[in-house]
Amino acid sequence: MKRFWTALAFGFAASAFALTPAMAASATLAKVKANKLLRCGVSEGLPGFSNPDKTGNWMGIDVDVCRAIAAAILNDAKAVRFIPLSAKVRFTSLQAGEFDVLSRNTTITMSRDVQLGLQFTGVTYYDGQGFMVPKKLNVTSAKQLNGASVCTQTGTTTELNLADYFRANKLQYKVIAFEKDDEVTAAYDAGRCDVLTTDQSGLYAQRLQLKAPADHIILPEIISKEPLGPAVNAGDPAWEDLVRWVLHAMINAEELGVTSKNVDQMLKSENPEIRRLLGVEGSFGESLGLTKDWAQRIIRQVGNYGESFERNVGQGSPLKIKRGQNALWTQGGLQYGLPIR
Amino acid sequence: MLRVLAMFSARRRLDLVAQALAVGFAAWLLYVLFMWAFGPGAAERFRFLRDETGYDIIQHLVPYTEQSTHARALLVGVLNTLLVAVLGIILATILGFTIGIGSVSGNWLVAKLCEAYVETVRNVPVLLQLFFWYFAALRAVPGPRESWSLFDSIFLNNRGLYVPSLTPQDGAGLVGLAALAAIALWIALSRWAHDRRMATGQGFPAFWVGAGLFLGLPALAALATGLPFTPSFPSLQGFNFEGGLVILPELIALVLALSVYAAAYIAETVRAGIEGVQRGQVEAAQAIGLTRAQTLRLVVVPQALRIIIPPLTSQYMNLTKNSSLATAIAYPDLVSVFAGTSLNQTGREIEIIVITMAIYLTLSLLTSLVMNWYNARIALTGAR
Numbered sequence: 001m002k003r004f005w006t007a008l009a010f011g012f013a014a015s016a017f018a019l020t021p022a023m024a025a026s027a028t029l030a031k032v033k034a035n036k037l038l039r040c041g042v043s044e045g046l047p048g049f050s051n052p053d054k055t056g057n058w059m060g061i062d063v064d065v066c067r068a069i070a071a072a073i074l075n076d077a078k079a080v081r082f083i084p085l086s087a088k089v090r091f092t093s094l095q096a097g098e099f100d101v102l103s104r105n106t107t108i109t110m111s112r113d114v115q116l117g118l119q120f121t122g123v124t125y126y127d128g129q130g131f132m133v134p135k136k137l138n139v140t141s142a143k144q145l146n147g148a149s150v151c152t153q154t155g156t157t158t159e160l161n162l163a164d165y166f167r168a169n170k171l172q173y174k175v176i177a178f179e180k181d182d183e184v185t186a187a188y189d190a191g192r193c194d195v196l197t198t199d200q201s202g203l204y205a206q207r208l209q210l211k212a213p214a215d216h217i218i219l220p221e222i223i224s225k226e227p228l229g230p231a232v233n234a235g236d237p238a239w240e241d242l243v244r245w246v247l248h249a250m251i252n253a254e255e256l257g258v259t260s261k262n263v264d265q266m267l268k269s270e271n272p273e274i275r276r277l278l279g280v281e282g283s284f285g286e287s288l289g290l291t292k293d294w295a296q297r298i299i300r301q302v303g304n305y306g307e308s309f310e311r312n313v314g315q316g317s318p319l320k321i322k323r324g325q326n327a328l329w330t331q332g333g334l335q336y337g338l339p340i341r
Numbered sequence: 342m343l344r345v346l347a348m349f350s351a352r353r354r355l356d357l358v359a360q361a362l363a364v365g366f367a368a369w370l371l372y373v374l375f376m377w378a379f380g381p382g383a384a385e386r387f388r389f390l391r392d393e394t395g396y397d398i399i400q401h402l403v404p405y406t407e408q409s410t411h412a413r414a415l416l417v418g419v420l421n422t423l424l425v426a427v428l429g430i431i432l433a434t435i436l437g438f439t440i441g442i443g444s445v446s447g448n449w450l451v452a453k454l455c456e457a458y459v460e461t462v463r464n465v466p467v468l469l470q471l472f473f474w475y476f477a478a479l480r481a482v483p484g485p486r487e488s489w490s491l492f493d494s495i496f497l498n499n500r501g502l503y504v505p506s507l508t509p510q511d512g513a514g515l516v517g518l519a520a521l522a523a524i525a526l527w528i529a530l531s532r533w534a535h536d537r538r539m540a541t542g543q544g545f546p547a548f549w550v551g552a553g554l555f556l557g558l559p560a561l562a563a564l565a566t567g568l569p570f571t572p573s574f575p576s577l578q579g580f581n582f583e584g585g586l587v588i589l590p591e592l593i594a595l596v597l598a599l600s601v602y603a604a605a606y607i608a609e610t611v612r613a614g615i616e617g618v619q620r621g622q623v624e625a626a627q628a629i630g631l632t633r634a635q636t637l638r639l640v641v642v643p644q645a646l647r648i649i650i651p652p653l654t655s656q657y658m659n660l661t662k663n664s665s666l667a668t669a670i671a672y673p674d675l676v677s678v679f680a681g682t683s684l685n686q687t688g689r690e691i692e693i694i695v696i697t698m699a700i701y702l703t704l705s706l707l708t709s710l711v712m713n714w715y716n717a718r719i720a721l722t723g724a725r
Contacts, residue, residue: 147579159396178671190479
């Protein structure tokens with residue numbers, strides 16, 4: 001009998017121990033709920049990703065990630081304070097806890113993931129570094145850029161990719177590295193350099209800010225892998241999970257054909273995957289510390305991944321970027337919603 | 342112990358406690374900093390200095406490639422900062438003294454123009470002036486294919502100012518030695534001329550003879566060794582000019598902006614210094630028949646310098662520190678390169694910022710040291 005009690009006590013202790021991580025409440029989530037506000041680190045203005053419109057309303061695919069998180073937690077996609085950050089200060093500010101999510105066209109790399117005390121939660125946009133040149137140079141390939149002056153932003157992976165590419169192809173170059181994007185664009189527009197290099201999505205956006213956008217072309221070469229995604233502070237794994245699954249809910253919604261327009265009809269769907277996503281079955285929302293209908297609110301207020309893409313960078317935007325690598329995996333792209341089950 | 346304390350008055354005791362606390366705090370701070378920089382774990386913290394940077398720097402006064410280390414990048418950054426600081430200080434001093442002297446000139450128009458300069462320049466933030474010089478200059482000059490050129494060997498375009506350069510060959514060291522020898526002779530000559538004037542009252546054009554030596558001796562040495570230099574002329578190749586020496590527009594804009602800004606303050610200092618010299622001094626100088634220029638050079642400026650030097654020192658330091666604005670216009674200074682790109686690539690914020698601060702502190706203290714030495718040298722010492 002004594003043995004039974006010992007075993008029982010041991011079992012209780014063990015299960016309590018085993019359950020602790022899963023039940024651990026997220027301190028960040030509690031703070032967001034208490035303040036009824038999500039603090040989101042974004043860029044200082046990159047059209048399509050995070051950029052204030054004429055009325056000061058932040059728009060973009062990175063902004064939508066934050067709005068989706070706010071919708072899932074607070075049922076209010078507008079309950080977000082956006083904090084503009086330069087490339088240089090973004091990680092330090094995140095480490096210092098000045099905001100809850102960094103959603104600022106940030107490339108996931110091994111050194112950042114391993115050394116900086118932060119966790120990346122997924123890929124919002126598969127990007128790659130490209131080059132823009134004035135048409136009048138008659139350049140059609142990056143291989144013809146020997147001896148060129150290249151303008152870029154400092155404090156990004158761009159500078160290293162640039163060095164690697166030119167070195168690998170035995171080309172000479174001169175790099176002029178500015179602290180801010182606006183100065184990069186201004187200097188390129190003033191003719192200080194022959195080439196502007198950054199992530200290709202950024203090139204499309206920066207081209208719109210030039211005096212004569214039509215006089216510039218974007219070269220076909222993509223010289224790097226730049227998976228852009230949100231990051232959170234390490235040390236709050238439950239919060240990391242929440243941010244990860246908000247993005248995957250949006251991608252799953254697109255895969256399953258659930259949009260902001262048809263979400264109410266979809267509630268009646270027989271498809272178990274849709275039922276799980278929308279919280280009709282299972283308790284996936286609760287496991288994140290939210291309510292059952294967390295994904296419904298995301299889709300209703302922000303839309304699925306495809307809707308966000310087209311509205312911000314795709315055909316519904318001035319950038320007109322094709323889906324390309326960012327198409328769903330079922331359509332030859334790389335976006336793949338992890339299963340909700 | 343208590344008996345010792347009792348020997349002091351209450352006021353004195355309080356002072357002692359305060360002093361002990363302050364000294365203790367400073368010692369603790371130094372200890373923490375020392376342990377952080379040299380104690381356990383420091384090797385790991387500063388290991389990044391030996392890593393390859395992987396990025397390029399457009400202007401480097403010492404050899405540098407993408408395979409160089411972060412420590413090398415630090416050196417490149419420091420030298421680039423020093424280059425701007427030295428050029429800026431020289432230009433600011435010349436400009437500042439000219440305008441300062443101009444503003445006390447008897448000529449109404451000149452005085453008013455100098456005053457207008459001071460009031461305009463010092464009331465506009467220096468960062469805006471920097472952007473003005475940089476972007477205004479960039480837009481004003483043509484691209485490389487339409488460069489302005491002088492004798493087909495000097496070119497100006499929005500990539501910089503290209504001038505021919507000389508690459509030293511074997512034997513060039515002798516030319517350098519000749520130049521050094523000429524400088525030594527120049528100094529000896531002016532000492533001798535000064536002593537002779539003191540003793541006999543007779544003048545000697547030591548400046549012009551010295552300048553002649555400085556130009557002549559190295560030229561003779563160069564001729565004797567058979568011109569050990571290969572000239573390199575800039576020429577348009579592909580996108581840009583190659584060969585020769587290029588002065589970056591970022592460097593030009595930064596030096597201009599910093600020195601024009603600092604010159605406004607220096608001018609005010611100089612004006613105050615000159616006005617601080619008693620009128621009787623000027624009148625006495627004119628009474629013994631010195632010309633206006635001689636009065637200024639021999640009587641007014643030497644006395645004014647005593648008032649000018651201490652505030653001038655802090656202007657020099659300001660200029661050096663303001664050079665960190667370079668990062669806004671892509672000039673690769675210490676902050677842009679080391680506290681910018683290297684910081685981002687390594688993520689070692691605290692280490693890099695502490696090193697950077699220590700370097701600026703050292704630069705300021707050195708400036709201060711040199712200026713204080715000069716100040717002591719020209720100060721009134723009574724019997725000398």
